[in-house]
Amino acid sequence: MSGNQNLPASVAELVELIGLDTAMKLVRTLGGTTFPVPKRQTRLGELRFNMLADVVGLDAADALVKHFGGGELYVPRCAAALQAVRDAEINDYFVAETNKGRSSAEVVFHLARRYKLSDRRVWLILKTAPVKPDDQLRLI
Incomplete structure (x- = not known):
C-alpha cells in the first residue's frame, strides 16, 4: 500500500490487518487511548468484543482479537x-x-x-x- 511509510508502525500493522477504512474508524473512535483487547473468554471480554465490533465490524474485530487478544492495543491519534x-x-x-x-x-x-x-x-x-x-x- 503506498504511503504506509507515513504511519507509525503500530498503525501500519492495523492497516495491513483490517484495512485502511476500518483502521481510520478505529483511530477516529479510539485514537489516543489504550484498549484492552479481549480473548472473549469472559462476560467482560464479550462486552469489550461487542464494543470493538460496533466500531470496526465483526470481521475486523475477530481479526484484532486473533492478533492482539489478551493484550492492550494503544491506538495513536494519527488521523492526518x-x-x-x-x-x-x-x-x-x-x-x-x-x-x-x-x-x-x-x-x-x-x-x-x-x-x-x-x-x-x-x-x-x-x-x-x-x-x-x-x-x-x-x-x-
Whole structure:
C-alpha cells in the first residue's frame, strides 16, 4: 500500500490487518487511548468484543482479537497520516483507472462513494498531488 511509510508502525500493522477504512474508524473512535483487547473468554471480554465490533465490524474485530487478544492495543491519534495515505490511494487509483480508459467523472464518482466523500472533495484531493519523501529531498 503506498504511503504506509507515513504511519507509525503500530498503525501500519492495523492497516495491513483490517484495512485502511476500518483502521481510520478505529483511530477516529479510539485514537489516543489504550484498549484492552479481549480473548472473549469472559462476560467482560464479550462486552469489550461487542464494543470493538460496533466500531470496526465483526470481521475486523475477530481479526484484532486473533492478533492482539489478551493484550492492550494503544491506538495513536494519527488521523492526518491516515488521511495522507487515503489521498495517495485516491490519486493512485484515479491514475490507474483513467489510464485504462475510464472517464475522470466515472472514476471520481466511484472514489467518492468508496471513501464516503463528496465528489468535490475527491477533485480537491486529485488537484493536490501528494508530496513524496523523494520530492521533499530535492527541495533541500
